[in-house]
Amino acid sequence: MSFSGTDKYVATDDLTMAVNAAVTLQRPLLVKGEPGTGKTMLAEEVAESLGMKLIQWHIKSTTKAQQGLYEYDAVSRLRDSQLGNDKVHDIGNYIKKGKLWEAFDSDEQVVLLIDEVDKADIEFPNDLLVELDKMEFFVYETGETIRANKRPIVIITSNNEKELPDAFLRRCFFHYINFPDRDTMQQIVSVHFPEIKKSLVQHALDVFFDLRKIPGLKKKPSTSELVDWLKLLLADDIPEEILTNRDTTKAIPPLYGALLKNEQDVHLLERLAFMTRREKR
Missing domain, CATH: 3.40.50.300 (P-loop containing nucleotide triphosphate hydrolases)
Structure with missing residues (x-):
């Protein structure tokens, strides 16, 4: 056994x-x-x-x-x-x-x-x-x-x-x-969404792991929150291009409420986006 x-x-x-x-x-x-x-x-x-x-x-x-x-x-x-x-x-x-x-x-x-x-x-x-x-x-x-x-x-x-x-x-x-690495996370996503397009998963994982790398984030998004986010992306039929062509001046991803769980982290991403816009002027 x-x-x-x-x-x-x-x-x-x-x-x-x-x-x-x-x-x-x-x-x-x-x-x-x-x-x-x-x-x-x-x-x-x-x-x-x-x-x-x-x-x-x-x-x-x-x-x-x-x-x-x-x-x-x-x-x-x-x-x-x-x-x-x-x-x-x-x-x-x-x-x-x-x-x-x-x-x-x-x-x-x-x-x-x-x-x-x-x-x-x-x-x-x-x-x-x-x-x-x-x-x-x-x-x-x-x-x-x-x-x-x-x-x-x-x-x-x-x-x-x-x-x-x-x-x-x-x-x-x-x-x-340990927090799952990218390959393990792909396996987890495949278990929950066997029919999901691989390209959408790749772009979603890019956004997800980029978020987790941001210094100062109070609550990093977890595996269960990634699954919830993907479920919303599929339910709302969000175009893949929104994730593919990410604008660095708009740091907050679509339907961010599934990933970010407090206002401090939302404000942090808004400040990062503002600073990126200033640097590009």
């Missing part, structure tokens, strides 16, 4: 090697990279490629590690006891299983995605050390120990918003997804 990419996901050799190494070592795979480089999609495609169920735990700034294990609803139990509800005698009725419990409980091996782990509190990764290492945890309310029936394939993503603890990193197999 090994991952080699799918028809919908272009995986480089080093990425497929990282996935398979993590599976062999039975370690969580920690994936970092620029936003939009396909970290979350990787887990989806690994699950599809290996024929496994995907369980997704999307982390927020308010997420606590305990929520991944279980949550005990003491308030509902108190209310039911006041109302004389019979189910109050079984504490299990008030325990809600978390995503880790769901993954551990599965009779078949699953892929567990812990998405954007760096969004949570700095203690969040440390609070999951034992559970991810030993694949078990203790439920204090019922006195039972939950162990994984089949060790899940764990994929953890991070956008590098904050440093992760050394103890957590030690338990993971790490891979950084």
Whole structure:
């Protein structure tokens, strides 16, 4: 059983090697990279490629590690006891299983995605050390120990918003997804738009990579934004000549809202275009 990419996901050799190494070592795979480089999609495609169920735990700034294990609803139990509800005698009725419990409980091996782990509190990764290492945890309310029936394939993503603890990193197999080079990007575009004209792709990639090279850009356009931009170019039937005969005095590309995500970057391109016009006078 090994991952080699799918028809919908272009995986480089080093990425497929990282996935398979993590599976062999039975370690969580920690994936970092620029936003939009396909970290979350990787887990989806690994699950599809290996024929496994995907369980997704999307982390927020308010997420606590305990929520991944279980949550005990003491308030509902108190209310039911006041109302004389019979189910109050079984504490299990008030325990809600978390995503880790769901993954551990599965009779078949699953892929567990812990998405954007760096969004949570700095203690969040440390609070999951034992559970991810030993694949078990203790439920204090019922006195039972939950162990994984089949060790899940764990994929953890991070956008590098904050440093992760050394103890957590030690338990993971790490891979950084480099931003795709031009050849890889062409393959990605071909997967999404198999019928697109090659000349249009070449000119669009020229614009895209030129944008990424601009110094001072606050948010460089990502792979997913290139795909959105191409989709708009095709939907609006933008003439290829607009990209072919780019006027350097008009630095902002058509439908730029798919590529540029803040006003600072738009103003930066406008200033560059203004400076180019002045130099040409």
